[in-house]
Amino acid sequence: MTKENTHLPLLPLRGVMVFPTVVLHLDVGRDKSIAALERAMLNNQHIFLVAQKKMSIENPKPDDIYRVGTVAKVNQMLKLPNGTFRVLVEGLYRAEIVRYEEDDDLYVVETMRMEEVEGETKVTEALTRNLLDQFEQYLRLSQKVKREIYTTVSDIEEPGRLADMIASHLPLRIRDKQRLLETTHIPVRLQRLIKYVSNEKEVLDLEKKIGQRVKTSMEETQKEYYLREQLKAIQKELGERDGKYGEVEELREKIETSDMPERIQEVALKELARYERVPQNSAESSVIRNYLDWLLTLPWTVTTEDKIEINEAKKILNRDHYGLEKVKERILEYLAVQKLTKSVKGPIICLVGPPGVGKTSLAKSIAEAINRKFVRISLGGVRDEAEIRGHRRTYIGAMPGRIIQGMKKAKTINPVFLLDEIDKMASDFRGDPASALLEVLDPEQNHNFSDHFIEEAYDLSHVMFIATANYVNNIPAPLLDRMELISLSGYTEMEKFHIASKHLLPKQLKENGLTKADLQIRKQALLKLIRRYTREAGVRNLERQLATICRKTAKIIISGEQKRVIVTEKRLEDLLGKPIYRYGQMEVQDQVGTATGLAYTAAGGDTLSIEVAHYPGKGKLILTGKLGDVMRESAQAAFSYIRSRADQLNVPSDFHEKNDIHIHVPEGATPKDGPSAGITIATALVSSLTGRPIKKEVGMTGEITLRGRVLPIGGLKEKSLSAHRAGITTIIMPKENEKDLEDIPESVREELQFILVDHLDQVLEHALVGEDDEGNSR
Template sequence: MMTKETTLLPLLPLRGLLVFPTVVLHLDVGRDKSIAALEKAMLENQHIFLAGQKKISIEDPNPDEIYRIGTVAKVNQMLKLPNGTFRVLVEGLYRAEIVQYQEKQDSYMVEVTELNEIEGDKNKTKALMRHLLDQFEQYLKLSRKVKKEIFTTVSDIENPGRLADMIASHLPLKIKEKQTILETVDVPERLRHLVEFISNEKKILDLEKKIGQRVKTSMEKTQKEYYLREQLKAIQKELGERDGKLGEVGELREKIKESDMPEHIEKIALKELDRYERVPQNSGESSIIRNYLEWLLVLPWTKKTEDKIELDQAQKVLDRDHYGLEKVKERVLEYLAVQKLTNSIKGPIICLVGPPGVGKTSLARSIAESINRNFVRVSLGGVRDEAEIRGHRRTYIGAMPGRIIQGMKKAKTVNPVFLLDEIDKMSNDFRGDPSSAMLEVLDPEQNHNFSDHFIEETYDLSQVMFIATANYVNNIPAPLLDRMELISLSGYTEIEKLHIAKDHLLPKQLKENGLTKSELQVRNDALMKLIRRYTREAGVRNLERKLATICRKTAKIIISGEQKKVIVTEKRLEDLLGKPIFRYGQMEEKNQVGAATGLAYTSAGGDTLSIEVAHYPGKGKLVLTGKLGEVMRESAQAAFSYIRSRAEQLKIDPDFHEKNDIHIHVPEGAVPKDGPSAGITIATALVSSLTGRPVKKEVGMTGEITLRGRVLPIGGLKEKSLSAHRAGITTIIIPEENEKDIEDIPESVLEDLTFIKVAHLDKVLEHALVGE
């Protein structure tokens, strides 16, 4: 058996194309290995082996990712382009197969052996050649992808293998199909492949031609139908028939004339109706006009409810639905009183700001009920598109008005209470700024002429009472905030939560779970433990969920026959709900050196915060731990600087910062802490640590400090005082300027607390530290 002769050639992998023998082709080469292969070919006999990649996306293919059969070609020309790639003119010589790879550092070298073509029966091959040429000629007449002049070139080729390769190179074959033809050394089989492909392509081109003719016929048919419909409409009119579109137009005309829309809106509606009558029923514009007319008809233009302003009745409704919130209720009653005196219908724009679950949405609903107005709620959370507020322009099918107009449709009157829920959750992107669109809605000077892109005509919003809700004032853009009156709902105290649970939440959950008051009783001490140890929130949502859990477990106990009546005490609470989830701050058991109790205001109400300071020999390094935010870190720096400046007066070694490292830590390090009210607490703990004087255990404090020792005011005094009272603290040091906030604290708490008002840190130290 003879061994086939092999030739060693550089390999150039091809992506997305193949080169057939006898075919001349331009290639653009940019990969480093490919350029190196070309350079090797040019240094020797200009011969190179071209093989296709199995996957185009691979930048540096392995031998397994390259087809083994390819074409040995001659590099006739090589030109470097400005972008660093090379344009190469190659001429296919003959088919060959890779026998072995020899990898070099910069490229592949392959040993290839030539594949000899199998000619087959001459007469059969000649017949196949003629049939292929005939099919190719017919294909060229139908196809727009291949130039017709190519037929002249290929018709002169007498060699059947070369003819097949030349035709294959001009056909829109996929790479796999081209590779199949390249690998077919049997010439008659190769010719049959091409005849089959061209035959299929001809069928597809014939179908495309027929589809094109059908589309043209369909367009002519549509024009004909429009003409006939116009004739039918004229005949129906003469006969007095009210069926079809003509009858629909008549009904719409009657509805427009009977509606309460203003005269100028009625004119526009009738004009649009005339357009609707002229437009073909199956056109896209017809549905757009119809949708527009329906919106004009369903919108309230003049219909309104009569306000029943009875202050006593309004007070009863607000007290029935909400415990506490005295300032908010007072503001609502003030508005109603002014409205009754002036007989004015101009609505105010109120923004209720507070944590989740404090009753902002339900309060707005109660306001609507108290003044006999319809209530409508629109959620603005996640709105990013200006069109959500102003609507879409009527330029395409599916256009709709914005949420304001949609809300007015739901309200059915021109003077509802309109709740804009979560106004602080709006954001903007490339589709516009919805908060800017809200400016026109909420400005009393502009909203009587509100313009929606879909309705186009102005709509009067001046009689609407807008109420917005938000969790954080900082997230509301300043121009929008300027147009609203802020009412803050700071969250409920423990005492308020106790009353809400007893009077509202528990009765509601008993009803929802099919229980009676005699079947389930929850003692006050259990309710207080539930509030303190199982929930931590400003509102009452989690409290209601926990009460619902108690009701469900009670229902199971009663149905199973274990007990006929369940009384929930502090001890029984753990059986029903498991171990407590939260802990709350407690007063120190004895006076401590370097530990002071601060008062914090969190989203879940007030809490106590122990601040610890330790100093030890070092080089003056100040370490702050406990996951403190920027504001608290700055407070610690300010307190440290103040103590350094007053070291002698405080009887502290003036060089303490050079001899000692100081560590300030706030326990519960995993919980982020920040805020501008920890300054005096940090300073007190520092002085206590450095002087050795203990801090009084019964004293809690809150206030910011300046570099000169001044004590600045803080917020949330009510919540902070309640947390101090809960922890057993009896004395609270507060900034002098916060004296006005003491009146907000419940009487039952005030009786047990002593407030010391201070303006300077010296006064704080005097009352907080033991000894002189």
Template sequence: MTKDTIQLPLLPLRGLLVFPSMVLHLDVGRDKSVTALEKAMMGDQTIFLAAQKKVSLDDPEPKDIYRIGTIAKVNQMLKLPNGTMRVLVEGLRRGEIIQFNEESEEFNVEIKEIEEQHDEKNEEEALMRSLLGQFEQYIKVSQKITKETLETVSDIDEPSRFADIITSHLSLKIKDKQELLETVNVKERLQQLIKLITNEKKVLDLEKKIGQRVKTSMEKTQKEYYLREQMKAIQKELGEKDGKSGEVGKLREKVEESDMPERIVEVAMKELDRFEKVPQSSAESSVIRNYVEWLIALPWTEKTKDTIEIDNAHKILDRDHYGLEKVKERILEYLAVQKLTQSIKGPILCLVGPPGVGKTSLAKSIARSINRNFVRASLGGIRDDAEIRGHRRTYIGAMPGRIIQGMKKAKTVNPVFLLDEIDKMSNDFRGDPSAAMLEVLDPEQNSNFSDHFIEETYDLSNVLFVATANYVNNIPGPLLDRMELISISGYTEVEKLHIAKEHLLSKQLKENGLTKNNLQIRDDALLKLIRTYTREAGVRGLERQLATLCRKAAKIIISKEKKRVVVTEKSIEELLGKPVFRYGVMEQENQVGAATGLAYTAAGGDTLSIEVSHYPGKGKLTLTGKLGDVMQESAQAAFSYIRSRAKELSINPDFYETYDIHIHVPEGATPKDGPSAGITMATALVSALTGRAVKKEVGMTGEITLRGRVLPIGGLKEKSLSAHRAGITTIIIPEDNEKDIEDIPESVRSGLTFIKVNHLDQVLKHALVEEKNESK
């Protein structure tokens, strides 16, 4: 099968192959290759041609060269001006490298000539005919090979040469050509070549289809360009300047430059095509333009990078807000979970509390602490669900809802979004906006939030929603279920004093052009300001009064040329006038038929004096003082309990038939309601009917049942503060409220004695003066 080996110089080829019977021009520039050519020309002009495995190698090693190549003859060699050699080579036979003999100047290889293998002649003839037919079809599709080439190939009878010539005319990869060169069996080579040429023909057919498609698209584009230019010329003649086409062009550029998802880009482009066709005078024209501008303005992918550092967040919350320790702790827990899970999904925080306690500023602090944009949407007074979901574009003046409007203002897809006054939403015939809010606040649904105006789904899953409310009872149940409540009950007098000194006063001094050297407000004056000029849970009214003091001081400094104004407890009335409010104070002596209760109002805690009088009558019970239904029921329950226990309480069992009883709560112009005055009313009733006085230093709070049990109440912190302020030293509280004592500031807690009770008998034991020390 093989002949004797021969020694030949090697010429490595980059990016091409030479087959037997193939004549080809080569440009040779590498030093080793030029030396190999010169050595071949000095001999019998025979050289061995083998392809490199990697085209990029300039100095290949033996491992980088295919072993099977072509023994060729150098028919002509010409030196070009640039230093390279142009040679004409003719492939003769296949050969295999047996051994590399690398010298310093060129490759010298030992070659073994390969003899080709033939099978049955008829099979090879059939394969040749099939291959010729495929080659003819390939030429028609390719249009790069001349018909003369087909005629030349048709005249070849020898199968091996036939296959090699056709291979040399195909645009195959070097790897595929090398496989054909290495295939010694002619029949197998013909079969392999038929497969390759069939595949190439399919690729060329596909290229042709793509080319026709591109050509059609280009023709369409050119046609549109031509028509647009004509339209511009017509508009120019009509004096319409750039007209709508210029506007459409600018909008297209904005759409292409925006970060919209591909589906939104398609929608925008489709709308712009409509916009271009609709007359400018048409109402639909402005609707479409407005819609596209909204799509462009909305953030679709822009994000701010979260920087959740708990220590830094704690510092920001402490700097912005005094007190509110439990609220801050819950917010820090929330942020810690967000950092660990790297997910925004979780409970929606709802800050609940009276006006002015800092709910909105807390949300701003959250945004600042995690480096997110902040946006606020006020929901107070919303009655129409279109305010949340947006209006249909078919309506005149249609706009997106508050959520999408907020996202436009935020400019990122992950802001802190404050839903302010979520308890103020209502519903009527136009719809229920709270139902629309369910989709917004549900982490399982808001990734595909649908606004009626935008129509396309918008992802709200990256938004950190924070809601605020004044009253929990006004929030619909399903909406409340999606939120976690954080109660902010209000500030104590001590906390208000700190807030005024550390935050509010410095702010108002700056806004009114003053400094700490110009205006000094003593602590006793601030305390009087808090107690008698404001009545609130928050600090808004306090800030307004401080602003008034700053203005008064500024006027004195300018008009009287004073450098400094000092406000004391006595001088504050000269600046602000007589006190606006009075606060409850402890009775000066023990009273019969009068007990001091503790109330929790929207303005914080306060004392509540309850008076009972009885006189001859027929058992009529009268309640006055603008009492609510719950408070009236508490009075009825206390009255019924005393009737059932009259004998044990040393009360005439027939008192309800011989006496009329009047229960009055002073300050009748102020509405009062709630169950926590139950034990206070019962104590006042027993005091009046037995003649035993109530201790002046005792305040009490608790709900009463018909069996005399004392049930827990709310707002113990605020009630304790009001008692401390009024001079009360002992507070009777329900036993179940013992856990709430920890919430009371230490400065207040240390001055109070808490008596925990679970039955009215215990209340009377501690509240009433001993009978022997008091005459009836």
């Protein structure tokens, strides 16, 4: 290098490089660059050209440009109409920036010339020949560089100048050209340039092969392709966005911007390509379009944020439901575990209880308590597996199953999903929907739920499933195994009173356009309404009766008869008519051959009167009252036990030979079955055969064996509530059910006497009216 220093204006270049001896046109528009050109015209027309490291920088700093550039001469400068300047520059020699000089209006640098190193002559000549040969082959392949350039460059004798000229015609990246510019050793520069030319030649060769393949493919579908493209262009020009082209583009945009996982998006785009090819009026077109609509409307990743605050959840549950303390406590425990584990995996809750006790509203309250969307589907009467898994798309009118439909309605992947009336599903030749639900409710499987319509796996693992049922025995065992049961029994009389006064009546007043000032129901009237006009475990019928009172009140007020209605016990009959039920279902007096049993039905607990009569005959056992198989077997067992213990029970030993026995359960239109009527039937039989009356205030429940043992039963709480409603004061129950007494509300337990027995002799001792030594009843 020489020691000459030259102060020159600096012109930073974006995306272009000027080599020494190369003449090139440049367009200049930046203010500082124009100022540098004007300074150069005043300073021997010399300027320093150097490339920017990044094209996007508008006002480059010293660190944003390379240090090695080209000192050039500005041969021509022309101002264009748009305000920019077009200049013709000629590269002179390489130079390196030594120092930047401060100037607000333009870039000025101090440069030092870089001298070139010749190297060994023979090596340089060999490299030059190789370079020319490679460049000639490159020109044959390239469509962008004119063949005449080879003639121009082949006449250049200086190797360094030849390398610079060839480099200026290659489509190299700026950093590669900069590397060549910085190389002052000519043989090294030639070697690098030969490598670049060889790489470019291979790229062109590969492009040519790809082009040939594309051309072959184009020729095969050329007619269809051009016609489609023309159709798209015509529709676009006419603005027909409603055409299929516009529809496809709109669907594509929705798919690409949706929240679908990548694998689902690939499936959707593949189906969209099929949809584009299929004629619009074909049946397959509508099938594909329907499928794409479902994929787009389903939530795939959208979630709501859980806000599980136990105290807040407790307030919501207490606000919406009176009583049910154990049930609410279990739900709060469940939510507490969810908050600690931050996961919904675990047992599926199944709320079991008679109609009208608040199972569905409890599920809604849970959803509100944890800030989740609520979705309910009813499974009552569902017989087709496709209702759960969906139909295959090959069928006309196919659609997803109820689970996927519910997820679409929820619009999130983590709703509270209520499966209502899960015990009322059935199976037939169309499949077993309960088996299809196994995959839905199994935490180990439901992250890959398969719907026949969607076909792709759908993640249900974030959903909180809650099921409801009236009767546990109707739920298939494998399904029951995946759920945790929470029992909701019927309400006591006082619980119904509080629910009616605090919840049902205000709700009905609002729905019927009334206020508390318009209608007032006295306490005794409300109790009479509960006792004499309803007989149910829940409060649904009670709400209907209150709605009737509100409607009649609205009519009275609108007609101008009264401005305010006060409902008393007497006024209640005027509004609702005569009482429907007799308060208390126990017998008016002690009866022979008539026992009161306690039953557990899908509607809660109930009392059951069992009547026995015997008369001369040939020993027939007649059973009437639409009894189920289990109750028939209980009657047979009781009959056989009494025959085996006839002497001890003071029953004639030949009663079965000379008498026909008729066992009847009234209300014959109602089916009756269950395993807890054994001791009731046996007691009624003994009473009829011995003539000893049965105490009217006694209700009983329990199964009997042929040896007279009393076996445990279920549903004691519900049976006790029904006995309390019926006015019964004494309940005879199996001793093994003593543990279940804790489940009975304390207010009911205090008003009932529970007698625990383990043998029929004890039942008869407490149920039958005894006789003293003088034969008088006591």
